């Protein structure tokens with residue numbers, strides 16, 4: 081092809097794009113883009129950005145050199161404009177992601193400051209009286225020697241400290257105060273010294289020492305008895321339905337607990353017997369969003385999918401979950417058939433829990449005019465997957481970690497997984513299995529078309545951005561714990577960080593035993609007959 085043809089090809093490719101885009105934007109954004117042609121004769125840069133494919137193609141071409149000087153100069157100018165446009169588009173996406181991240185950080189910081197302020201006010205005004213009052217109301221067994229242990233903040237944290245935050249006489253607070261109070265403590269292997277606080281490092285004589293391990297076994301001790309249980313069940317399963325009815329009856333008759341179930345389950349229970357009239361449910365999504373303030377404990381009857389379902393119902397804080405296994409695998413469901421004994425010991429406490437981190441993900445649309453158009457963040461307990469959907473083209477995804485370029489994913493897609501999700505889709509795609517209490521984000525490609533693309537694990541504090549580049553041949557598709565599929569057009573991005581609300585799941589034994597049991601029983605991990613002593617050896 082002649083060199084001049086390259087330039088004409090670029091102009092030819094870009095012209096219909098510009099016309100089409102101009103028509104669309106004229107219809108959509110009359111107020112922003114002037115309807116008349118710009119007077120200076122230059123092309124509106126907003127329109128040019130959308131012709132990124134032509135821009136990309138031009139940048140891929142060999143520059144025009146020699147021959148006609150004017151043509152060379154013209155070609156160089158076009159290349160300079162094309163580069164500037166690409167940079168502008170990248171800058172815009174990065175700025176949007178950063179703005180969203182800063183907004184999130186600002187909100188968190190503000191909430192933390194408010195909490196500290198309230199705590200200070202609380203301890204100044206009440207000087208322990210309220211604790212004593214509460215200890216009396218809590219009753220015997222929970223307050224040793226008539227005194228309630230003040231939480232020192234060194235060995236654990238008390239939920240009532242958190243619950244007492246907020247407006248002193250707001251109705252919302254009154255409601256939250258009805259919830260059972262509990263204390264979380266971090267095992268300190270018998271060492272009672274003050275060094276066991278929540279800071280990972282501290283200083284002694286100017287030297288950095290590890291003050292506390294980040295992922296010790298956490299123990300939950302009720303400070304007032306749990307009163308309300310939410311039972312969530314896998315649909316369309318007779319065995320689950322039968323167990324649910326038995327459990328509800330037992331919890332009512334033996335423990336006198338208030339019980340919530342989904343509207344579908346309440347209908348099923350009422351078909352069985354009018355005994356279940358006392359069971360509570362909800363009517364709409366608004367009531368679901370308030371559940372965390374009413375429920376002390378969640379019981380799930382199903383497989384891992386039911387635990388994911390339970391987590392997805394709580395867009396903020398999640399009450400402790402007791403997961404019963406009525407599925408085929410059950411990596412997150414250590415409780416089996418002895419529901420009476422298991423629930424009895426959970427309701428008495430203390431229990432070991434695993435705090436399962438969740439990913440918080442924000443979809444940033446290239447077409448969004450401003451930050452206010454940002455979509456609601458989505459939480460994922462297992463993973464977020466970005467794949468090629470039904471497209472037969474390779475995905476083309478640019479990945480950044482705290483604004484540093486990580487890599488470009490060209491293949492079937494990629495998975496950003498929590499450590500809880502490491503035994504799910506990420507494992508199937510070649511990712512490592514990671515103990516759920518390890519704080520980290522797994523970065524696992526799906527069928528990458530490259531020999532050297534090995535999975536990565538990043539620290540949990542980073543912000544990750546995955547961008548569908550403007551020159552991508554096809555859109556990407558995101559899904560969250562295998563659900564809620566969303567299309568990502570060229571220019572759209574996903575921004576990930578670790579959510580501040582983990583999912584506390586009760587352990588049968590402890591985090592580590594339960595995790596190892598699940599990979600042994602569920603996957604038959606490294607199952608091999610032991611070699612006999614019989615045969616050649618060195619000794």
Ligand SMILES: NC(=O)c1ccc[n+]([C@@H]2O[C@H](COP(=O)([O-])OP(=O)(O)OC[C@H]3O[C@@H](n4cnc5c(N)ncnc54)[C@H](O)[C@@H]3O)[C@@H](O)[C@H]2O)c1
Pocket residue numbers: 383384385386388407408409410411412462463500501502503504505506508560561562
């Ligand atoms: N190729 C794959 O392995 C593949 C493909 C798609 C989805 N998934 C997984 O399915 C999950 C959705 O689960 P679902 O029950 O709603 O769908 P589902 O009913 O299709 O079940 C998927 C399977 O994944 C298992 N699973 C779920 N979470 C797990 C975890 N944390 N550790 C180990 N195994 C786990 C379940 O026990 C189940 O056997 C997704 O989050 C994804 O991880 C896996």
Ligand SMILES: Nc1ncnc2c1ncn2[C@@H]1O[C@H](COP(=O)(O)OP(=O)(O)OP(=O)(O)O)[C@@H](O)[C@H]1O
Pocket residue numbers: 312313314315342382383384385386387388389406407408409410
């Ligand atoms: N309460 C619920 N309402 C609606 N859907 C649910 C509910 N609980 C679970 N599901 C969905 O039902 C599907 C199957 O659930 P789950 O994984 O618990 O059972 P399973 O497939 O029998 O178990 P396993 O995955 O171990 O074989 C999942 O996709 C999950 O999202």
